Amino acid sequence: MWNSSSMVQFLLLALADRRELQLLHFWLFLAISLAALLANGLILSAVACDHHLHTPMGFFLLNLSLTDLGCICTTVPKAMHNSLWDTTTISYTGCAAQLFFFFFVSAEFSLLTIMCYDRYVAICKPLHYGTLLGSRACAHMAAAAWATGFLYSLLHTANTFSLPLCQGNVLGQFFCEIPHILKLSCSHSGYLREIGLLMVSSCLVFGCFVFIVFSYVQIFRAVLRIPSQQGRHKAFSTCLPHLAVLSLFVSSVLLSHLKPPSISSPSLDLALSVLYSVVPPALNPLIYSLRNQELKDALRKTMTGCFSGAIMCQVSDV
Template sequence: MCYDRYVSICKPLHYGTLLGSRACAHMAAAAWASAFINALLHTANTFSLPLCHGNVLDQFFCEIPPILKLSCSHSNHLRELGLLVFSICVTSGCFVFIVFSYVQIFRAVLRIPTEQGRHKAFSTCLPHLAVVSLFISTGTFSYLKPPSISSPSLNLALSVLYSVVPPALNPLIYSLRNQELQAALRKMMTVYF
């Protein structure tokens, strides 16, 4: 998404050539492949863990930190720590790409001479940036928070925040940009309020 925004704002005349169907297919394939490899490594490691504290998790889906708490082998903890470092490196590469893209976008937007043009450009970028920031910040906090502040309710809230809310917000945010939907919402608000 950030590359799409970057090309559409910073290089609008080259949009068709830079973001053709082939480039989109390559980007999607790279994202799916890296996510699949990451998930496969974590799943293989999880299945090799000996569980000595039962097998009941206080989450609505299996997360790595709660599963590690159930394990009684410290060597598997180190192996999982290595996998988490690998995941953090891959994620950090994506994060640096996103930050670099948005720095370039904001530089280009601030050079737009009209306020209406700047507003329109910011309105296309800020919803995506808000959703990505919510996902990254809650996911990072969930995995890197100290064990002293860990509680089942906090873990559940963080899991929902980074796994359910961003995918639910994306369609909502992008549908709210639709003019007909905005008009229908305004009409509904005037009827009820």
């Protein structure tokens, strides 16, 4: 029997067996991570520097970009390292750190719920928007989202890694994830305790999901009552980026964790894991920038300023 004091490392799921495919995965992950870092970095700079984006939605979008950066930096670097060096190992402390920093995913879902509330107030209660979503209220909601994710990961990481492990050290995932670590446990009481925590977390997530569905039902009803077609289109277009990001995130997580066992396979599980842990951080900035004219203008100014600064530096050097 192993426990937290004797376990040295875990073995992660290999992305591929052939060396050519391993290198292909490395370059693919490198391209996705660089795209996510560049896109989210530009959004952070644009929101911070452009006063037109100093709005509640801009503030929440800034926080969403931070969670996207955290998500991409939690799982991808180790996967790239293992693919490049043809290994599948991760240290015990590295696995615990990876599991803990996965709180960015929890914080992202909380932020998406808050951003849904922002759209609800903007469309259904526009006269109260400044009151309900003042700077203090936005700061409190963002802090609550981050604190919820932090507490979630702290509790689950502490409880999961306090369990004695007696089923080997092989994880059926390319990163450390609670369900796969629980399969290695031989403590019945600890296993039930963690399952209880997961059930409580699932209930909270379900509550957020119900709130999102209810909010969008009210939003659609309010939009359909707008007399002009142009007004309906403008109101609905402000919700489209959030709805697209939310749908991508929720659908990929549900497919990964709630798919029927009959269709489960290692390749499908791996693809779905990549879909919900790696792809959204890279696509979220693109989705928001395509539908938000103010954000597109701010990004254009930011990129123009960066290029102009680089050209001026080169000229001065010459």
